[in-house]
Amino acid sequence: MSGNIKKIGVMTSGGDAPGMNAAIRSVVRTCAYHNIECIGIYRGYEGIIEGDFKSMNARSVKGIINKGGTVLKSARSKGFRTPEGRKVAYDQLINAGIDALVLIGGDGTFNGGLVFNKEFDFPIIGIPCTIDNDIYGTTHTIGFDTALNTVVECIDKIRDTASSHNRLFFVEVMGRDVGHIALNAGVGAGAEEILIPEENLGLDRLLDSLNKSKQSGKTSSIVVVAEGDKIGKNVFELKDYVEATLDEYDVRVSVLGHMQRGGPPSCFDRVLASRMGVKAVESLLEGKTNYMVGLINEQMNLTPIEQAVKGKSKIDRELLRVADIMST
Known part of the structure; x- marks a missing residue:
């Protein structure tokens, strides 16, 4: 494990999806397992700009695996779309001693993280969480099921x-x-x-x-x-x-x-979120950055975030054929 990362920030951004809380829980508890400090960032990128941070431990996330929505909240951030806003965000992270970020969200969240990483070389890793299942590099996003x-x-x-x-x-x-x-x-x-x-x-x-x-x-x-x-x-x-x-x-x-x-996440989404959270934190500790965690062939894999946001998820052609037959 890398000795360079001592404190990891976790945030949710974009549209909420069932299983976001399960993913937060997994990130926090994996950090605790590896004796890494975890910082919860409220309201996504806007919360980074405003320094809306809270230290989290294993007990901070008790009783949330079955909850819909996100305890860390989500918000749009006009400020983060500007170079000046991103510089403020970077300074806030550095001042708080945060060494890396876990981004839980969809393509908009990952695009923001990609720009941020290119400007400041700040370690990031993404967890795909959107009900639309429209992210390349994973067969299932959290919330879809x-x-x-x-x-x-x-x-x-x-x-x-x-x-x-x-x-x-x-x-x-x-x-x-x-x-x-x-x-x-x-x-x-x-x-x-x-x-x-x-x-x-x-x-x-x-x-x-x-x-x-x-x-x-x-x-x-x-x-x-x-x-x-x-x-x-x-x-x-x-x-x-x-x-x-x-x-x-x-x-x-x-x-x-x-x-x-809305609603409580399914068992599948709870398990998926738990697996993705572990993979995200441990990948950062191994020195990997600018990746998205994904489920491929039932295994946890990493896809470059740039590839994840630029690639397109494909519709299942066989399922289209099945739908046509079933409508007979």
Whole structure:
């Protein structure tokens, strides 16, 4: 282990995700295990600029592994986007004796850390935590599994009312740029159609699919729509078009919104966060910096942060084929 690092700072940034607290807990307790001081940084990069630091030990993180959100809070920071703001942040870290940072968040968080490292050569390592699962270099980001379970549970309940009233429901889920939530939750909940940004199926294909469903004897249907889907300007426009074109359908829209971010993390996310926290701290102690921890082939691996933010996560083509078959 490296003898250069005596104090590690940990922060959460960007959108919150279930499992962030489990990751914080893992970082803090791994530091305690290796007799390294851990400093919690409140409100992300803004907290660094303001010096909003608090020393944490193993007991500081008791009872948080099952909590959603983040005890360290999250905030946007206009100041950190400027060279002057980043210089203030650097001075705050140096004055506090912090030798390295663990960044828990998504691509925006990692981009900020990448710029900071290039300017000041400050050791950083990232833990991917976002419900969208849109980070290159890991098969799963923390929070993704919990969000899927939340979405499937909601769709199961929506299907009850859809079947009771012979309705078609458009269920919009998060996924502005990627459709991982929509595709996986759609297959898991048995949706008749799944609309994602990566595949512009077009209105004709959607109408044809809905007509086939009707002709096959289905009296209600669920269409899962990622918010970044390209077919219509928004899910409500899509609903109006289908209603105007297919008279036999009584159409409703349900936008799940931020409930997908909340709630206790699943067992998978708690275990993933625990593993990633250990890997992050021990990688810093081994002298590694500018990496992101990721899960690849069930093993903890390191991907250069620059590669993680510039690379693109790919949609599972086989799962798309499965979804098409299951909609028969």
